[in-house]
Amino acid sequence: MPQPLAFLLLPFAWLYAAVLRVRNWLYDSGLRESTAYPVPVISVGNLRVGGTGKTPHVAWLVRQLQLAGEKPAVLSRGYGRRTRGYRLADAAATAATIGDEPLQHYQDFGGRVPVAVCEDRRTGIATLLHTQPTLTAIVLDDAYQHRRVRPALTVLLTEQQRPFYQDCVLPAGRLRESRSGARRADVVIVTKCAADLSAQQQAQLAAQVRRYARPGVPVLFSTYDYGAPVAVGAAAAAPVGPDILLLTGIAQPGPLREYLAGAGYRIGYHAAFADHHAFTAADIAAVAGQLEPGQSVFTTQKDAVRLLEPALREALAGLPVFYIPIEVRFLADGAARLHCLLPPLFQPQAVV
Template sequence: MPHPLAFLLLPFAWLYAAVMRVRNWLYDSGLKESTAYALPVISVGNLRAGGTGKTPHVAWIIAELLRMGEQPAVLSRGYGRRTRGYQLADAAATAATIGDEPRQHYQDFGARVPVAVCEDRRLGIATLLRTQPALTAIVLDDAYQHRRVRPALNILLTEQQRPFYQDYVLPVGRLRESRAGAARADVVVVTKCAPDLPAADQDSIAARIRRYAGPRVPVLFSAYHYGAPVAVGGQAEPAGSHILLLTGIAQPGPLRDYLTAAGYRISHHAAFADHHAFTAADLAAVAGQLQPGQSVFTTQKDAARLLEPALRAAVAALPVFYIPIEVRFLADGAARLHRLLPPLFQPQAVV
């Protein structure tokens, strides 16, 4: 439940929800145009603002499409970048020019997968189709509310610890639209689950999701798998188990829990807001907190921002490492999601 004082904001939440309801009705009724495409467009998004795990799930979809022999591209708004309009990632791209999440996708896949950003997703798709003729699919990162594009597959993410069905519309809660928006999902993935989440709990969560998403929508469950630390700064390996944690993400709790369970001792957590643009002063403060024999751990998304040209010298002087994350589905979730992909590539008429 939200804080009791949050209910003072209920009139604003009702107004916001009403505006979004009218907007969705205009698209659903065809009074506002929603464009479909000849090649599959796959949307990965959420109802809640921030922190549901979109980036690693987009990476999973991209990797799966590559294994199928397809040629996907990624298109994002590029939240937090300092540029405007369409931008295609290249080796010179930084978090400032394309955003931290697109920069991470480019780091993961390189030239194999075009990574582009554009506020106008229709313009971005049109530009990709014109300039990348080999494409067979486009994955939209964080486009669930971008109704001007009609995806062939709409994937909705929701956290196990903060499911949309227990949340409220902004500003009372964190929902970008009402829970009814889940009805547009072709599949729902419950993210950041405990790897051993009991089947009975999965059934209970799925039943609550289907009250909004529909009785037949597939509900899958995924967990994070954390990899070995990867060097970002000037040291090849962590010195020991005593660390300082540096994050600028919406939900650092799961990473903290993992590190604690893995035997690391967090002496200090420098926690910043999601997509925080790190400064030299931030790194100087981190360096001041660092004790001999300690390392600085961060996330891969944060590392994309730490490698801005103006910060590289300061980072190189510190023992900084990021913890890579990949998605692993519970039970047969990976197989069920994979089965939804091949039909997208069968010839079909565009309405």
């Protein structure tokens, strides 16, 4: 529900929601064109502004497609980059040229999965299909509202602690469109769940989601598994001890803080920046000024790719900086249920 001050913004939120409702109706009715493609396009996105875990869930889907023998690519807008138009990631790519999340995908898969960025997803898909003729699937990162593309599978993510059904449309809340947008989803994943989320709690959350989703749409639950710290740049092989400084430029650093505290780390200082923050040498110098003997700097993998920008190498040199890798793990039978949705996408079907 909106906070007291947010009530003043509700008329603007209603106007914004109405405009989007008309836009969605035009696509749903066929009055505006939505393009399907000869290979399955899987769209992963959310209704809410901010981090819901799109990047690790896209990575999970790509791995499953690879295990099934498919040849997927990832297409993103490339938020935060300083370039425009279509770009295919290569060994020279940086966060400035393609964005931090696409660069993370490129590095995670060792360059073996094509990763491209383009503001216009239709142009991006067409270019990928033309230049990468062996592709058998394309995963769209953060394209839930990109209605010009007709996905074969639409995956909607929503956080357990910040579910879309408890939020309002911008600017009174953080939703990009009204809750009814959940009806476009073929599967809904409640992300960043507590690892011990009970079956009863899952059922309660699923009931709330199903008030807005289509009948029969699966509602799944996922959590994060955190890995051992990985050195960034020329850092030491392992952290010295449990005393750390935390450096983040992500939308929701709370789950990481909770994990670190539970793992026995003591956070002496947290330099928290906005999502996709472009770190500067001054930012790193400020963190270094807080660092005491025996402490290490921890960050996220998404932040690490921005910290490794060429312009920051000198500022980062010699600092004990480590990122904490994360992987998605589904609760109960969620992985099997999502996996079952993939093979039908590759059965022959007519392109409209």
